Amino acid sequence: MWQDLQKTGLSIQQDTLDGGDLMFLGAGPGGREVTIGVEFKKLNDLLSSLRSQRLQGHQLFELQHYDFRFLLVEGRWAHDDAGRVAIQSKFKLQWHPAPGGFSAAELDKTLLGLTLRAGVVVKETQNRRESVRWITSLYRNFNDVGWEDHTSHTGVFRPATLIRPSPFRNFIMGIPTIGAKTSKAVEEFFTHPLTGKASPRRAVAARAHEWQQIDGVGKKTAASIDAFLEGE
Numbered sequence: 001m002w003q004d005l006q007k008t009g010l011s012i013q014q015d016t017l018d019g020g021d022l023m024f025l026g027a028g029p030g031g032r033e034v035t036i037g038v039e040f041k042k043l044n045d046l047l048s049s050l051r052s053q054r055l056q057g058h059q060l061f062e063l064q065h066y067d068f069r070f071l072l073v074e075g076r077w078a079h080d081d082a083g084r085v086a087i088q089s090k091f092k093l094q095w096h097p098a099p100g101g102f103s104a105a106e107l108d109k110t111l112l113g114l115t116l117r118a119g120v121v122v123k124e125t126q127n128r129r130e131s132v133r134w135i136t137s138l139y140r141n142f143n144d145v146g147w148e149d150h151t152s153h154t155g156v157f158r159p160a161t162l163i164r165p166s167p168f169r170n171f172i173m174g175i176p177t178i179g180a181k182t183s184k185a186v187e188e189f190f191t192h193p194l195t196g197k198a199s200p201r202r203a204v205a206a207r208a209h210e211w212q213q214i215d216g217v218g219k220k221t222a223a224s225i226d227a228f229l230e231g232e
Contacts, residue, residue, distance in 0.1 A: 001040065004132045010139060019062025020069075022135065026142025028067060036142055037066030038135065039120075043075025043087060047100040050110060060120055068142075069120045072134065073111075076126045079104035168198040175228055177221050185215045204229055 001021075005012055017023055020037035028034030039059055041049065049055035063069040078095060080086045085102040086095040114120045125131045141150075165173070168190075169183040178186065190198045190206075208226035211217050217225070 001128070001131070004128055005135065008132060008136050010136065019059070019065060023066065024139055024142070026068075026139075027146050028142075029147050031146060034067035034142070035065075036068045036070070036138070037063045038070045038072055038138070039063055040072045040074070040131070043073060043077055044099060046073050046075075047085070047098055047102055047107075050107075051100040051102070056118075060114070060118060063120060070138065071111075071114060071120050071122045072131060073122065073124045074126075074128065074131045077107075166198070168200060168203075171200050172203060175225055177224055182214075182216045185217075189214045 002014065017037075019039075021040040022038040024036055026034055026036055039055075041055070046055070049059065060069075060071070076088065077098065078086050080095065080097065083103050083105065085098040085100075085104050085107050087098045088095055111122045111124075115122050123134055125134055165180065165183065166187065168187050169180075172178055172183045172186050173180065186203065187198045190203045192199060208219075208222040211222035211225050212219055214222075
């Protein structure tokens with residue numbers, strides 16, 4: 001993989017590692033520098049090392065001193081009619097059972113177990129091109145921006161409705177625990193009797209005892225809304 005990684009433009013060097021095949025430093029929570037380790041396996045080597053328990057007993061153990069741990073598996077596989085792991089021949093003409101006698105379910109559960117119980121995130125790729133792309137993305141994820149600056153995993157889901165919500169309701173649905181149905185009751189509560197308009201400023205200034213008067217907002221929910229608006 002060395003020659004393939006050189007083409008990415010990343011600053012890389014060869015060295016002897018205490019564990020894994022790749023490691024780099026990155027930005028972690030709170031601005032702390034963290035270590036990232038990657039164990040790389042082609043599919044046949046993965047199956048062999050799993051069956052001998054070389055991977056679980058030695059190679060993944062050596063990954064434990066990294067803050068973030070990954071297992072990158074390169075190779076395409078499927079399952080045959082008997083449920084066994086199947087791989088393609090060298091010339092990709094036929095599928096045949098993979099060495100080791102793994103069932104597809106056994107392999108699935110083993111890889112899931114590594115993530116859920118050993119803290120090693122497993123990534124599967126079909127070829128070298130995908131592997132190099134993923135390694136590049138992993139590196140940039142830890143180095144392009146700070147940990148807290150990543151926002152692609154956050155958002156507010158607002159399901160489509162037949163009637164477009166008012167600007168007030170759109171604003172109020174940004175508060176945790178307030179959905180489309182409750183936002184309508186909130187709008188009615190904060191609507192001024194003379195102007196016929198709801199006031200976002202009044203809603204933000206309201207305290208828990210006022211929120212509790214709204215239909216569908218109980219004592220516990222009112223307290224959480226109050227805490228959110230206070231920035232707690």
